[in-house]
Amino acid sequence: MSPETILQVPVFSDLANLAFTLRREVFVTEQGVPAEEELDAFDLTADHYVLIKDGNVVATTRVLHKEEGGKLSRFAVRRSERGHGVGGRLLAFVLADLKAKGMPRVFMSAQSDKIGFYEKFGFQAYGDEFLECDIRHRMMKNWVDD
Template sequence: MSDIIILSVPVFSTLSNAAFALRKEVFVWEQKVPEEEELDSYDLTAIHYVAVAEGNVVATLRLITQPEHMKIGRVAVHQAWRGKGVARKLIERAMADARAKGQERFYLTAQSDKLGLYEKLGFVAFGPEFMDGGMPHRAMRDYDKASATLID
């Protein structure tokens, strides 16, 4: 695998625009998420990360600061780079940066078929399965694990 560079990038920078294009490719074109649901107002205040390989943005995510935790979202990996550990490396870096700034609690909503990735990163699923963007999801967190119960 080529060297992967992980960067935090400002919204509307060239790299974040490439990240938005990747998100559109993955979520709207591949997964058929309605385009009007993919971009939202959180994009203006989120911390955006990209993974760059061979001169291209190959993965992205965003962190949203919320009162109770940091929310990881919009994790997208280019089809050619899936299964190579890019998402894990990207998430680990984003979480490490947030921890360096005092954030210790992380939350996300994962597509139900992707729970294993997040479980390997220390997250546990809780609550009921729900639909988001036309796909089943589960809420996950890396804190208060003992009280995390699934509702089916």
């Protein structure tokens, strides 16, 4: 296996810019999300994470700090790296990092065809399916209600 590094990176950094490039590649180019909806003001206050393999950012996500917990969003893995576990390693790192920082409640709006992936990490789908950028989604959470 090639060497990997997972980091939380500042929004105004070269690594964050590489993460934004990867997000455009996945969401805008592959999935047809409008470019003006992919980058947003939440990027300025989010925690950004990257997985670097062989010197390249191959997976990324961000976490928004919300009253109800951390909202995971913009989870993207380079097409050539899918199915090789990098997304799972990034997600496990982010969940452990948030728990260590006192944020054990994590939720997201997940693309419906990715629900099985997130369930492997303790997420549970809830609510009805809805469209976001013309892609089917469901809400998911990673905690047990009190």
